[in-house]
Amino acid sequence: MIAFAIRRFMQALGVMLVVALISFLMFRFVGDPVNQLVGVDTSPAEREALRQALGLNDPVMIQFSRFIVKAVQMDFGISYQFKQPVAALIASRLPATLELSFVSALFALAVGVPMGVYTGLYRNTLLARGFLAISLIGVSLPTFLIGILLIFVVSVHLGWLPSFGRGETVNLGGVWTTGLLTKSGLLSLILPAITLGLFQMTLIMRLVRGEMLEVLRTDYIKFARARGLSRRAVNFGHALKNTLVPVITITGLQLGSIIAFAIITETVFQWPGMGLLFLQAVQNVDIPIMAAYLLLIAFLFVTINFIVDLLYVAVDPRIRLGEARR
Amino acid sequence: MSIGQSFRGLRARSRKLALAAAGAGLLLGSTAHAETLRFAFQGTLNALDPYSLNETFTLGMLGNVYEGLTKRDKDLKIVPGLAESWEVVDPLTWRFNLRKGVKFANGNDFTADDVIFSAERVRAETSDLKTRIPADSQWTKIDDHTVEVKLTSPNPILHYEWDTWYIFDKEWAEAEGAVSPVSARDTNPGPAAFKANGTGPFVIDSHEPGVKTIFKPNESWWGEPEHNLTEVVFTPIAADGTRVAALLAGDVDLVDPVPVQDIPRVNSDPNTEALTGPELRVIHLGFNQFRDELPTSDIKGKNPFRDVNVRKAIYQAIDMEAIKERVMRGLSTPVPLLIANELFSGSGEFKRLPYDPDAAKQLLADAGYADGFSVGMDCPNDRYVNDEAICQAVVSMLARIGVTVNLNAQPKAQYFAKVLAPGGYDTDFYLLGWTPGSFDSWNVITNLVGCRDETGKGGPFNLGGYCSEEVDALAAKIVGEIDPEKRDALIKEAYTIMTNEVSHIPLHQQSLVWGKRKNIDIVQRPDNQVLFYWATVN
Numbered sequence: 001m002i003a004f005a006i007r008r009f010m011q012a013l014g015v016m017l018v019v020a021l022i023s024f025l026m027f028r029f030v031g032d033p034v035n036q037l038v039g040v041d042t043s044p045a046e047r048e049a050l051r052q053a054l055g056l057n058d059p060v061m062i063q064f065s066r067f068i069v070k071a072v073q074m075d076f077g078i079s080y081q082f083k084q085p086v087a088a089l090i091a092s093r094l095p096a097t098l099e100l101s102f103v104s105a106l107f108a109l110a111v112g113v114p115m116g117v118y119t120g121l122y123r124n125t126l127l128a129r130g131f132l133a134i135s136l137i138g139v140s141l142p143t144f145l146i147g148i149l150l151i152f153v154v155s156v157h158l159g160w161l162p163s164f165g166r167g168e169t170v171n172l173g174g175v176w177t178t179g180l181l182t183k184s185g186l187l188s189l190i191l192p193a194i195t196l197g198l199f200q201m202t203l204i205m206r207l208v209r210g211e212m213l214e215v216l217r218t219d220y221i222k223f224a225r226a227r228g229l230s231r232r233a234v235n236f237g238h239a240l241k242n243t244l245v246p247v248i249t250i251t252g253l254q255l256g257s258i259i260a261f262a263i264i265t266e267t268v269f270q271w272p273g274m275g276l277l278f279l280q281a282v283q284n285v286d287i288p289i290m291a292a293y294l295l296l297i298a299f300l301f302v303t304i305n306f307i308v309d310l311l312y313v314a315v316d317p318r319i320r321l322g323e324a325r326r
Numbered sequence: 327m328s329i330g331q332s333f334r335g336l337r338a339r340s341r342k343l344a345l346a347a348a349g350a351g352l353l354l355g356s357t358a359h360a361e362t363l364r365f366a367f368q369g370t371l372n373a374l375d376p377y378s379l380n381e382t383f384t385l386g387m388l389g390n391v392y393e394g395l396t397k398r399d400k401d402l403k404i405v406p407g408l409a410e411s412w413e414v415v416d417p418l419t420w421r422f423n424l425r426k427g428v429k430f431a432n433g434n435d436f437t438a439d440d441v442i443f444s445a446e447r448v449r450a451e452t453s454d455l456k457t458r459i460p461a462d463s464q465w466t467k468i469d470d471h472t473v474e475v476k477l478t479s480p481n482p483i484l485h486y487e488w489d490t491w492y493i494f495d496k497e498w499a500e501a502e503g504a505v506s507p508v509s510a511r512d513t514n515p516g517p518a519a520f521k522a523n524g525t526g527p528f529v530i531d532s533h534e535p536g537v538k539t540i541f542k543p544n545e546s547w548w549g550e551p552e553h554n555l556t557e558v559v560f561t562p563i564a565a566d567g568t569r570v571a572a573l574l575a576g577d578v579d580l581v582d583p584v585p586v587q588d589i590p591r592v593n594s595d596p597n598t599e600a601l602t603g604p605e606l607r608v609i610h611l612g613f614n615q616f617r618d619e620l621p622t623s624d625i626k627g628k629n630p631f632r633d634v635n636v637r638k639a640i641y642q643a644i645d646m647e648a649i650k651e652r653v654m655r656g657l658s659t660p661v662p663l664l665i666a667n668e669l670f671s672g673s674g675e676f677k678r679l680p681y682d683p684d685a686a687k688q689l690l691a692d693a694g695y696a697d698g699f700s701v702g703m704d705c706p707n708d709r710y711v712n713d714e715a716i717c718q719a720v721v722s723m724l725a726r727i728g729v730t731v732n733l734n735a736q737p738k739a740q741y742f743a744k745v746l747a748p749g750g751y752d753t754d755f756y757l758l759g760w761t762p763g764s765f766d767s768w769n770v771i772t773n774l775v776g777c778r779d780e781t782g783k784g785g786p787f788n789l790g791g792y793c794s795e796e797v798d799a800l801a802a803k804i805v806g807e808i809d810p811e812k813r814d815a816l817i818k819e820a821y822t823i824m825t826n827e828v829s830h831i832p833l834h835q836q837s838l839v840w841g842k843r844k845n846i847d848i849v850q851r852p853d854n855q856v857l858f859y860w861a862t863v864n
Contacts, residue, residue: 031739
């Protein structure tokens with residue numbers, strides 16, 4: 001088990017290094033950061049001096065190794081545009097993204113599971129067909145379009161909810177800002193969370209529905225019914241419980257992509273999280289932020305996969321045995 | 327602010343105040359008159375050091391907090407700022423009489439020492455505003471409220487850009503470790519990057535870069551406020567659709583810019599309207615006249631753009647009225663020169679070459695390109711209003727006279743990296759916009775038209791490398807000519823040469839389009855600075 005973990009850990013490190021290298025190679029094509037740093041009147045000689053001072057004239061490999069050596073010490077440099085340490089910037093934007101992501105995931109679960117159960121139990125009712133139609137929209141419409149539609153209908157037309165931003169935030173101990181404790185913060189959270197969570201919700205709904213249909217056909221459900229248990233006990237105590245294993249796995253895995261794909265939702269709603277920070281960095285060629293963000297997302301995915309791998313081993317001895325035999 | 331909104335604001339505020347366990351009755355009384363301006367712009371306000379970045383939006387926002395020796399009024403005329411008056415003692419000596427009784431936001435007095443300090447600071451190695459004052463000028467304090475400037479050569483436009491050269495408090499800067507400006511290469515930026523201490527009508531209450539900035543009126547400002555605001559909340563909103571939706575939904579009061587295609591939507595809402603006016607920026611096309619052969623052209627061994635007939639042909643093939651109507655939806659002002667009509671007194675005497683595709687074909691034939699030729703064009707797609715659409719229109723118009731243009735439209739970051747000096751001026755045909763920082767022709771002539779070498783020495787933004795020794799000689803005369811009439815005559819001479827030789831093709835001044843709630847009154851100056859001290863909420 002320990003050997004397996006160490007091997008997986010080394011692989012994870014390798015993946016991180018490759019991600020960092022590829023993103024570094026891409027930065028050569030995003031444009032010249034110096035143009036965003038100075039006004040139009042700045043002379044070419046001064047621009048060149050600035051390039052030199054920022055180390056942009058060094059070969060890519062030298063820039064890369066310098067970045068890695070510093071990154072290991074948790075030093076991601078200074079943002080070109082904000083003139084602040086990148087680590088602090090990302091830390092200050094992290095709460096917004098995480099709150100949005102977790103609320104979206106919760107929304108997806110809380111709505112997706114009951115809808116899935118319902119459509120699984122009452123396949124042919126009008127409501128179930130309606131749910132399926134909604135899920136089709138959730139799967140097929142791109143996120144930014146859903147966001148803009150929601151803004152247009154709910155904010156502009158009906159005037160119910162704020163159209164952008166995070167509302168008022170409360171600072172908890174100087175390290176975490178939360179929008180969950182103010183009314184405007186909670187109201188601001190609704191539309192972005194629905195936008196971000198809609199795809200996951202439909203995914204979960206369809207998964208639960210499929211699993212329910214499967215499970216309801218199995219023998220033990222028939223036996224449970226034969227024993228005269230109530231419908232509720234059969235449907236929720238026995239059937240639903242057995243559908244949840246894959247649902248939890250998928251939700252866990254999807255959490256990473258919710259955080260990563262928050263970029264689009266954050267842009268549409270001007271949500272001040274990491275994704276928005278990253279997109280602004282791309283537009284302004286703020287390489288330190290881009291590098292740190294990509295590495296962080298890579299870290300997130302690698303960590304989640306690492307944990308899942310370990311859990312699988314813990315759960316399924318066949319994997320362990322297979323490794324040992326080789 | 328509608329009744330519903332002000333109630334909502336009132337409730338939120340009073341709840342917060344109750345939490346603070348303060349006298350609720352008293353505070354309700356004061357918030358009843360609270361006038362908040364919520365403003366959203368497409369870009370972010372980053373570092374607050376006003377010498378870090380020479381850019382209109384940043385300097386405009388900081389102009390609410392800091393002040394220069396001069397100011398510009400609602401019509402961009404130079405008026406006294408922190409200097410009450412000034413005199414040109416002789417062509418090389420200027421004397422400034424400073425305003426008395428002015429205090430910085432932290433309570434320190436404003437004196438001649440602060441001006442001298444600021445003059446040093448703005449010329450420091452790390453400043454991006456070095457062009458504000460001549461590097462070799464001598465600044466001396468005559469007394470606490472008089473400063474004398476000695477120049478080494480006459481400079482009639484010395485104070486033209488001083489409305490955005492903001493005066494620092496010497497003691498504050500020294501105490502905060504902000505003696506030298508925060509620059510892009512700083513690895514450990516000083517506090518001036520995130521704090522501000524000016525003499526202006528507003529102070530910065532809180533600043534989260536890229537998220538939110540809150541301005542409050544400066545109670546101890548020396549002037550008479552023309553605004554009725556008690557708070558300004560600035561939020562960047564990058565996405566066009568979200569910004570317009572925020573205005574329509576009533577979540578913000580003022581947005582800049584509104585995309586031209588959304589103007590009817592904003593105007594059709596009973597609570598909002600678009601505020602439009604010409605901007606000083608002039609969009610122009612330029613030709614590569616530097617190289618002997620155009621790398622992107624099928625003509626080998628010679629450069630067609632070196633022939634004035636070809637340049638003229640392309641000029642006459644472009645239908646500016648069509649671009650104005652179709653691409654800009656009526657919101658542009660075609661111009662005959664590389665400078666905005668407002669900024670040169672003689673601009674009325676110049677006319678654009680008429681749109682005439684037949685004459686253009688004839689000119690091409692005369693130049694020996696009866697069958698046309700092909701060339702690559704570079705264009706930004708997120709820098710100017712409808713920049714890519716303008717380029718596409720030009721491409722189709724030139725196709726009618728047989729010139730095949732291969733358009734390469736890119737985001738500004740990539741575009742500028744390619745076409746400016748660090749990219750080796752790698753462009754044969756391009757679209758560029760320019761606003762002279764000094765609002766003066768000399769800036770245009772030296773930056774856009776001056777002869778340059780490969781590294782950009784001479785005319786750094788003359789991307790195509792047009793070169794006229796006559797224009798260069800005139801530019802040298804213009805810079806030292808004190809007499810305004812003679813100076814304008816020299817400028818006119820230079821523009822005449824540029825026009826006759828079709829050095830560039832001036833296209834138009836784009837329009838500013840702000841969106842606002844109808845209960846907001848604000849002055850829209852053509853330089854696109856957003857100045858809260860001329861805003862009122864009704």
